[in-house]
Amino acid sequence: MTAQNSATDRTAIAVDPGPAVRDQPSGGVLLAGLGVVAFSLTFPSTVWGLDSFGPWSLVALRSLLAALIAGCALLVGRVALPERRHWAGLAVVAGGVVVGFPLLTTLALQTSTSSHAAVVVGLLPLTTALFSALRTGSRPPRAFWAAALAGAAVVIVFTVQQSGGTLSGGDLYLFGALLVCAAGYTEGGRLARVMPGWQVIGWALILTLPLAVAGAAVALPFEPVHLTARGVVGLVWVAAGSTFLGLYVWYRGMAQIGVPRASQLQLAQPLLTLVWSFLALGEEVSAAAPVAAVAVLVCIAVTQRAGRAGARRTGGAEVRRTGSAGGRRADSAKAARETAPAAPRDGEGIRS
Numbered sequence: 001m002t003a004q005n006s007a008t009d010r011t012a013i014a015v016d017p018g019p020a021v022r023d024q025p026s027g028g029v030l031l032a033g034l035g036v037v038a039f040s041l042t043f044p045s046t047v048w049g050l051d052s053f054g055p056w057s058l059v060a061l062r063s064l065l066a067a068l069i070a071g072c073a074l075l076v077g078r079v080a081l082p083e084r085r086h087w088a089g090l091a092v093v094a095g096g097v098v099v100g101f102p103l104l105t106t107l108a109l110q111t112s113t114s115s116h117a118a119v120v121v122g123l124l125p126l127t128t129a130l131f132s133a134l135r136t137g138s139r140p141p142r143a144f145w146a147a148a149l150a151g152a153a154v155v156i157v158f159t160v161q162q163s164g165g166t167l168s169g170g171d172l173y174l175f176g177a178l179l180v181c182a183a184g185y186t187e188g189g190r191l192a193r194v195m196p197g198w199q200v201i202g203w204a205l206i207l208t209l210p211l212a213v214a215g216a217a218v219a220l221p222f223e224p225v226h227l228t229a230r231g232v233v234g235l236v237w238v239a240a241g242s243t244f245l246g247l248y249v250w251y252r253g254m255a256q257i258g259v260p261r262a263s264q265l266q267l268a269q270p271l272l273t274l275v276w277s278f279l280a281l282g283e284e285v286s287a288a289a290p291v292a293a294v295a296v297l298v299c300i301a302v303t304q305r306a307g308r309a310g311a312r313r314t315g316g317a318e319v320r321r322t323g324s325a326g327g328r329r330a331d332s333a334k335a336a337r338e339t340a341p342a343a344p345r346d347g348e349g350i351r352s
Contacts (some may be wrong), residue, residue: 044280066211140261186259268296
C-alpha cells in the first residue's frame with residue numbers, strides 16, 4: 001500500500017456585508033412611525049384619565065392593566081424566561097417607560113396643558129440619540145446631528161410659543177421624564193435586537209406588576225374615583241395603546257432601523273399631540289403649526305437619509321477590515337504550504 005498525496009480545491013468564500021450594510025427595511029420606519037402615533041395620543045388620553053382617577057391611581061392602574069395584557073400574551077405564546085444577562089436591561093426599560101415616564105408626566109399634567117407637556121417630546125429624540133451613542137457606541141454622521149438639533153429647536157420654539165412662552169411648575173417633572181424615558185428607549189431598542197419587541201415590553205411590564213398592584217391598593221382608597229366615559233377610555237388607551245401596543249411596534253421598529261434613526265421620527269410627535277389636543281380637549285393650536293410641521297418633516301427626512309448613509313459606511317468599513325483579515329490569513333496559509341516538507345510522490349514513502 002502506498003500513501004498518496006491528496007489535494008482539495010480551495011474555493012473563494014463570499015463575505016456577506018451583513019445587515020449594517022444592506023439598506024434597512026422600510027417596514028422598520030413604518031413600525032416606529034406607528035409607535036409615534038400611539039405615543040402622540042398619550043398626553044390627551046392621560047388628561048381624559050384624570051377626569052376619573054387621581055394621578056397615582058391612574059399610573060398604577062395603567063401599569064396593572066398593561067401588565068395583565070402582557071402576561072396573557074406571554075402565556076399564550078409559551079415564552080420562556082429571558083436569560084439572566086437581560087434582566088438588568090429589562091429593569092431599565094421598566095423603570096424608564098413603564099413607571100418613570102408615566103408617573104412624572106401624569107404629575108406634570110395636573111398643572112400643565114397637554115400642548116405644553118409636548119416640549120418634553122420635542123427634546124426626547126435628541127436625548128435618546130445621545131443616550132444611544134453613549135450606551136451602544138453608535139456614531140451617526142454630522143449631518144444626522146445637525147438635522148436632529150435643528151428639528152429639536154423647531155419643536156421647542158414652537159411648543160413654548162404655543163404655551164405662551166412661560167414655564168409651569170410641572171417642568172421639573174417633565175425634564176425628569178425626558179431623561180428616564182430616553183434611557184428606557186435606548187435599552188429597549190438594544191434588547192429588541194436579541195428578542196422580539198413585544199417580549200421586551202412584556203417582561204418589563206411583568207417586572208412592575210407587584211409594584212402596580214401595591215400602588216393601586218394604596219392609592220385607590222385615598223384618591224376619589226369618578227367614573228366617566230372619557231376617563232375610562234383614557235385609562236384603556238394609555239394601558240393598551242401607549243404602554244403595550246405602542247411600545248411593541250416602537251421597539252420592533254428600533255431593532256430594524258437603529259435607535260438614533262427611530263428616535264428622530266419622534267420629532268413629529270409634539271405636532272401630532274397638538275392636533276389631538278385640539279380635537280379631543282379643545283386646546284388652541286397656533287397658526288404656525290403647518291410651518292413647523294413642514295420644517296420638522298424636512299429634518300426627519302435628513303436624519304433618515306444620513307442614518308442610512310452612515311450605516312452603509314460603517315458596514316463597508318467592517319467588510320474591508322474583514323476582507324483584509326481574510327487576505328492576511330490566506331497569505332499565512334500560503335507561506336505555511338511553501339515551507340512545509342514536500343509530500344511523497346507516487347512510488348515513494350511507506351510500502352506494505
